Amino acid sequence: MIRYEVQGAIAQILLDNPPVNGISHGLLDTLMARLREAGSDKMVRAIVLGSAVPGRFSGGLDLARFRESSPAEAHAVTHKLYLELFELQSMLPKPVIAAVTGAVRGGGMSIAITCDMIVAAENSTFGYPEMDVGLLPSIHFNHLHRIVGRYRAFDLLFTGRVFTAHEAMELGLVGRLAPQDEVLASAHKLGAVFAGKSPELMRLGKAAFGRVIDNGYRQGAAAAVDLVSTVFGTPDCAEGLSAFVEKRKPQWSKA
Numbered sequence: 537m538i539r540y541e542v543q544g545a546i547a548q549i550l551l552d553n554p555p556v557n558g559i560s561h562g563l564l565d566t567l568m569a570r571l572r573e574a575g576s577d578k579m580v581r582a583i584v585l586g587s588a589v590p591g592r593f594s595g596g597l598d599l600a601r602f603r604e605s606s607p608a609e610a611h612a613v614t615h616k617l618y619l620e621l622f623e624l625q626s627m628l629p630k631p632v633i634a635a636v637t638g639a640v641r642g643g644g645m646s647i648a649i650t651c652d653m654i655v656a657a658e659n660s661t662f663g664y665p666e667m668d669v670g671l672l673p674s675i676h677f678n679h680l681h682r683i684v685g686r687y688r689a690f691d692l693l694f695t696g697r698v699f700t701a702h703e704a705m706e707l708g709l710v711g712r713l714a715p716q717d718e719v720l721a722s723a724h725k726l727g728a729v730f731a732g733k734s735p736e737l738m739r740l741g742k743a744a745f746g747r748v749i750d751n752g753y754r755q756g757a758a759a760a761v762d763l764v765s766t767v768f769g770t771p772d773c774a775e776g777l778s779a780f781v782e783k784r785k786p787q788w789s790k791a
Contacts, residue, residue, distance in 0.1 A: 585647075
C-alpha cells in the first residue's frame with residue numbers, strides 16, 4: 537500500500553493502493569509507520585508524500601469497505617485520518633511536502649492538508665464530494681473557511697464541484713504548481729532547500745509555527761470525527777454509500 541525509499545536527505549513516501557488509493561485502516565497505519573520511520577531517521581531532513589498510482593493522489597475513503605463498517609470502526613478510521621495523522625505530522629521535526637498528481641477527493645484532501653506544503657500538478661483536480669455519497673466533509677468545515685473565506689468554502693464543500701489546480705492555487709489551497717511529470721522532482725528540489733537548513737531550527741520553527749496556526753484545530757477535528765460518526769448512523773448515509781457502490785443515483789429521504 538505504501539512505497540518508501542530514502543534518496544539522500546529526502547524520504548519519499550508514495551501511496552500505492554490501486555485503483556484510486558482508497559483510504560483504509562491498513563493504508564493509514566502503514567503511512568503513519570513510514571512517517572515515524574522518516575522522522576526518526578537522522579539522515580532524513582525532509583519528506584515527500586506522493587502517489588504511485590497514475591492519475592490519482594487519493595480518491596478518499598474506501599467507500600465499499602467503509603459501507604460495511606460498524607459505527608465504532610467508522611469512528612476509528614476517521615479518528616486516524618482527522619486526528620492521529622494530523623498530530624503525527626505536527627510533531628514531526630521535519631517538513632513534509634505533498635506532491636499531488638491527478639485527482640484528489642475527500643479524504644485525499646484530508647491527507648494533503650496535514651502536510652506542510654502542497655506542490656500540485658497543473659492538470660490535477662480537487663473536490664469535496666462527500667455530500668453526494670451520504671457523508672459530510674466535516675474536517676474541512678474546520679479549516680477551509682480560514683484559507684479561502686466563508687462563502688467560497690461553502691461553495692466548494694456544499695456543491696461538491698470539481699475544481700482545477702489553478703483555482704486551488706488562486707484560493708491558497710496549494711503552494712506551488714508544476715507540470716505533471718515534474719511534480720515529484722519539484723517537491724524533491726523544495727525538500728533539498730529545507731534539508732539545507734539547520735535541523736534544530738527547523739524542529740523549533742515547525743513546532744512554533746504549528747502552535748500559531750492551530751487556532752482550535754485539534755478541538756474542531758475531534759468534533760469532526762464525532763460528526764462523521766453521527767452521520768454514519770443516518771439512513772441517507774447508508775443510501776448514499778449503497779448508491780455509490782452500486783453506481784446509481786441515490787434516493788434521499790424526504791425532509
